[in-house]
Amino acid sequence: MKYCFGIDIGGTTIKMGFFTAEGEVIEKWEIPTRRENGGEKVPQDIADAIAAKCTEKNLKKEDVTGVGIGVPGPVTGDGTVMKCANLGWGEFNVNKKMSELTGLKCFALNDANAAALGELWRGGGKGLKNIVFITLGTGVGGGIVIDGKIISGIHGGGGEIGHIVVNPDEEDICGCGGHGHLEQYASATGIVRMAKKMLKSGSTDSSLKEKENDLTCKDIFDAAKNGDQTALELVDKMCFYLAFALSGVAATCDPEAYVIGGGVSKAGSIITDTVKKHFYSNNMNVLTKSEFKLAELGNDAGIYGAAYMTTIN
Numbered sequence: 001m002k003y004c005f006g007i008d009i010g011g012t013t014i015k016m017g018f019f020t021a022e023g024e025v026i027e028k029w030e031i032p033t034r035r036e037n038g039g040e041k042v043p044q045d046i047a048d049a050i051a052a053k054c055t056e057k058n059l060k061k062e063d064v065t066g067v068g069i070g071v072p073g074p075v076t077g078d079g080t081v082m083k084c085a086n087l088g089w090g091e092f093n094v095n096k097k098m099s100e101l102t103g104l105k106c107f108a109l110n111d112a113n114a115a116a117l118g119e120l121w122r123g124g125g126k127g128l129k130n131i132v133f134i135t136l137g138t139g140v141g142g143g144i145v146i147d148g149k150i151i152s153g154i155h156g157g158g159g160e161i162g163h164i165v166v167n168p169d170e171e172d173i174c175g176c177g178g179h180g181h182l183e184q185y186a187s188a189t190g191i192v193r194m195a196k197k198m199l200k201s202g203s204t205d206s207s208l209k210e211k212e213n214d215l216t217c218k219d220i221f222d223a224a225k226n227g228d229q230t231a232l233e234l235v236d237k238m239c240f241y242l243a244f245a246l247s248g249v250a251a252t253c254d255p256e257a258y259v260i261g262g263g264v265s266k267a268g269s270i271i272t273d274t275v276k277k278h279f280y281s282n283n284m285n286v287l288t289k290s291e292f293k294l295a296e297l298g299n300d301a302g303i304y305g306a307a308y309m310t311t312i313n
């Protein structure tokens with residue numbers, strides 16, 4: 001039996017997973033992310049946690065296929081982090097550094113790309129080879145897997161679906177500094193932003209009006225499910241922009257399925273159904289077989305995908 005480690009580095013905690021190479025999780029735990037001094041302690045902390053687990057389980061180096069590491073920033077195909085503002089990291093090769101520290105093969109990748117691979121291996125995209133994963137949370141992230149491989153691109157910017165321009169006339173600014181990006185409409189913050197604008201215009205008698213000041217994404221989806229017209233319009237608009245962006249993705253890589261995850265996806269099939277409606281009214285009529293699925297692994301998608309990286313390299 002072979003084993004592997006899947007790691008997901010977040011801004012406050014590092015999620016660790018110990019797996020069989022077949023994809024069964026044996027143990028999950030977390031360690032704190034020590035971000036001080038440009039996150040310099042993070043690599044050693046991870047290496048120490050792995051060494052401790054190997055000792056505890058009495059594992060030899062040859063029993064372990066490797067360590068996969070999801071990083072919250074752009075990572076190129078050879079494991080180079082360009083810049084990781086969340087951790088304070090500058091440019092360096094994570095694969096090389098972590099291999100030196102652990103004595104194991106190490107594979108770094110962007111955290112959303114890791115989640116995409118995780119969903120392909122054990123989640124909503126199980127059994128498929130070509131998926132586009134979209135995570136709808138505070139922001140919008142994504143990962144593109146074609147023929148079982150992540151498309152990370154020259155800058156590690158491949159799959160950054162949240163920053164596709166969907167409305168060049170938008171005046172508000174995206175978190176990245178651009179204008180009219182998908183994230184400004186399809187993230188939890190984005191739909192609330194749209195809702196506040198709509199409620200301010202005053203012409204609505206929506207149930208959302210009474211919560212106007214501390215409105216959440218969940219409030220909007222709950223109201224939509226109760227038939228509130230303004231909320232339904234907002235959900236429709238959000239899904240329209242998502243489908244609009246995915247039409248461009250479809251014309252670029254034509255995946256078997258779009259797998260939608262992240263906190264916003266807890267709203268369920270109202271999202272996949274509405275996106276699907278707009279996608280199919282908007283597209284080349286040959287693209288009829290692509291499916292729209294909900295992600296299944298939640299916050300664990302990243303450790304699954306990172307672990308999977310060690311078995312395909």
Ligand SMILES: [Zn+2]
Pocket residue numbers: 162163174175176177178181183
């Ligand atoms: Zn942006």
